[in-house]
Amino acid sequence: MEMAKNNNTFPVKPYLDVQVDKYADYVYATFEYDRINGRMKSFGDFYYPAMVSVCTDICNQFLSEGFADSPKADEYGKTSLLKTMEDDFNQSNPIRSSNAFKKVSLCSGHPLGQCSEQHAANDLLQINGAENLNIKSEIFFSKAVRPANRKAFDPCDNCKKLFDM
Numbered sequence: 001m002e003m004a005k006n007n008n009t010f011p012v013k014p015y016l017d018v019q020v021d022k023y024a025d026y027v028y029a030t031f032e033y034d035r036i037n038g039r040m041k042s043f044g045d046f047y048y049p050a051m052v053s054v055c056t057d058i059c060n061q062f063l064s065e066g067f068a069d070s071p072k073a074d075e076y077g078k079t080s081l082l083k084t085m086e087d088d089f090n091q092s093n094p095i096r097s098s099n100a101f102k103k104v105s106l107c108s109g110h111p112l113g114q115c116s117e118q119h120a121a122n123d124l125l126q127i128n129g130a131e132n133l134n135i136k137s138e139i140f141f142s143k144a145v146r147p148a149n150r151k152a153f154d155p156c157d158n159c160k161k162l163f164d165m
């Protein structure tokens with residue numbers, strides 16, 4: 001049996017953690033500007049995305065950012081991520097509706113596909129040359145940060161399973 005990757009000892013992790021703090025500042029400022037100017041996108045009860053993440057590939061060639069938002073099958077279907085979600089969480093059956101993302105989630109508080117890590121990885125896989133990266137062994141993540149208070153969070157059970165960490 002292969003060991004899960006140790007995301008915390010990835011040599012580029014300290015750099016990713018610096019980048020995600022900067023990205024959290026940027027996301028907070030952007031959504032705060034929209035809120036003040038009456039162009040608020042709501043995230044449930046909050047003004048800001050719950051969490052942001054940054055990820056890179058094992059060779060640190062590509063860098064991508066993401067924030068937590070509702071999962072969309074057509075977004076994840078642009079990359080290998082939707083297929084991997086279906087294989088890992090729904091016995092290779094389709095996950096297409098928002099209800100399906102909720103139903104297969106291992107976490108009671110949020111659906112599969114909601115997390116900033118998953119949005120960041122989906123963007124990374126759309127970069128030219130990054131399409132074939134193995135999400136379980138070749139993609140590494142920063143800490144997840146909540147822009148509203150800059151607190152860091154550990155990955156949830158969905159992310160641990162999907163990204164093997």
Ligand SMILES: [Zn+2]
Nearest residue numbers: 115155156159
């Ligand atoms: Zn997660």
